Amino acid sequence: xxxxxxxxxxxxxxxxxxxxxxxxxxxxxxxxxxxxxxxxxxxxxxxxxxxxxxxxxxxxxxxxxxxxxxxxxxxxxxxxxxxxxxxxxxxxxxxxxxxxxxxxxxxxxxxxxxxxxxxxxxxxxxxxxxxxxxxxxxxxxxxxxxxxxxxxxxxxxxxxxxxxxxxxxxxxxxxxxxxxxxxxxxxxxxxxxxxxxxxxxxxxxxxxxxxxxxxxxxxxxxxxxxxxxxxxxxxxxxxxxxxxxxxxxxxxxxxxxxxxxxxxxxxxxxxxxxxxxxxxxxxxxxxxxxxxxxxxxxxxxxxxxxxxxxxxxxxxxxx
Ligand SMILES: Cc1cc2nc3c(=O)[nH]c(=O)nc-3n(C[C@H](O)[C@H](O)[C@H](O)COP(=O)(O)OP(=O)(O)OC[C@H]3O[C@@H](n4cnc5c(N)ncnc54)[C@H](O)[C@@H]3O)c2cc1C
Numbered sequence: 001x002x003x004x005x006x007x008x009x010x011x012x013x014x015x016x017x018x019x020x021x022x023x024x025x026x027x028x029x030x031x032x033x034x035x036x037x038x039x040x041x042x043x044x045x046x047x048x049x050x051x052x053x054x055x056x057x058x059x060x061x062x063x064x065x066x067x068x069x070x071x072x073x074x075x076x077x078x079x080x081x082x083x084x085x086x087x088x089x090x091x092x093x094x095x096x097x098x099x100x101x102x103x104x105x106x107x108x109x110x111x112x113x114x115x116x117x118x119x120x121x122x123x124x125x126x127x128x129x130x131x132x133x134x135x136x137x138x139x140x141x142x143x144x145x146x147x148x149x150x151x152x153x154x155x156x157x158x159x160x161x162x163x164x165x166x167x168x169x170x171x172x173x174x175x176x177x178x179x180x181x182x183x184x185x186x187x188x189x190x191x192x193x194x195x196x197x198x199x200x201x202x203x204x205x206x207x208x209x210x211x212x213x214x215x216x217x218x219x220x221x222x223x224x225x226x227x228x229x230x231x232x233x234x235x236x237x238x239x240x241x242x243x244x245x246x247x248x249x250x251x252x253x254x255x256x257x258x259x260x261x262x263x264x265x266x267x268x269x270x271x272x273x274x275x276x277x278x279x280x281x282x283x284x285x286x287x288x289x290x291x292x293x294x295x296x297x298x299x300x301x302x303x304x305x306x307x308x309x310x311x312x313x314x315x316x317x318x319x
Pocket of ligand 1 (some may be wrong): 211238
């Protein structure tokens with residue numbers, strides 16, 4: 001086969017949104033290369049997911065195996081190496097998520113092919129696949145060429161809009177053979193962070209604070225401002241790591257995805273891992289001292305100033 005292979009990601013018995021996004025990126029690229037898109041689903045008890053993927057791919061390769069019950073990159077790698085060698089796709093796309101970053105680099109080494117992570121654009125060409133990716137925390141984009149076949153790319157989460165379904169791909173059951181033996185790592189358990197009952201994903205207005213807030217004691221007035229406008233407080237990862245806000249308030253690729261009516265980003269630079277969790281907001285208002293902060297590339301309204309001056313002024317205005 002030539003064609004574009006997309007690895008679907010699922011958790012807790014459901015496809016993750018990123019699977020649809022990567023399929024959408026693959027379909028856009030396939031229109032340029034004239035190839036077909038093949039989704040790969042490895043799991044156990046995944047029939048229903050396979051049917052759903054078939055609306056977004058020309059073919060779904062579906063493998064059921066007890067070794068796929070819990071994610072272990074080695075098991076996935078064993079199956080994918082076999083599948084890729086057998087089907088010879090020109091491009092393999094996997095999500096740039098915790099799941100994909102665990103798997104992608106070692107898969108590339110095992111296949112002996114080139115890989116580009118955090119991919120946000122693709123252009124086929126005579127020298128191979130040109131891939132655009134973010135660098136320097138999203139301040140610049142770099143273009144890389146992958147000349148190996150297949151070209152392995154890890155696609156940025158929340159960057160591509162999931163396509164409307166419209167295909168009726170066939171679902172092909174595939175026997176992955178001997179997988180899950182000779183592993184050096186093993187799955188022990190999936191530890192969920194205990195719930196504190198806060199659900200930032202349901203909020204209509206979210207005030208997100210970043211490292212620009214500088215100190216924990218500075219959060220007080222922002223919390224008050226958020227309450228005043230009926231918003232829920234959230235934060236970037238450094239704010240959560242510092243213990244200033246609960247883990248459930250983290251926005252981003254390793255936190256929650258929010259899509260409120262309004263997202264107010266205070267002192268957040270706009271690293272792609274953060275933007276991945278808030279770019280779907282209807283209106284984004286950013287406050288940052290640095291006019292070149294990447295957050296302004298996704299904001300609808302921007303204020304270049306000290307957040308500690310802007311927050312009281314906004315509060316007064318809204319009062
Ligand atoms: C695997 C992985 C997963 C990650 N997951 C996430 C995630 O889920 N969510 C997440 O947020 N990050 C995540 N990150 C971290 C991410 O890469 C960035 O480091 C992080 O988002 C930066 O947070 P920040 O914008 O608050 O801080 P910084 O990047 O330090 O930005 C602080 C900003 O505040 C501005 N500023 C400073 N003082 C003021 C002031 N007085 N007034 C106004 N502006 C001011 C500065 O100009 C700067 O732009 C992840 C990283 C990795 C490697």
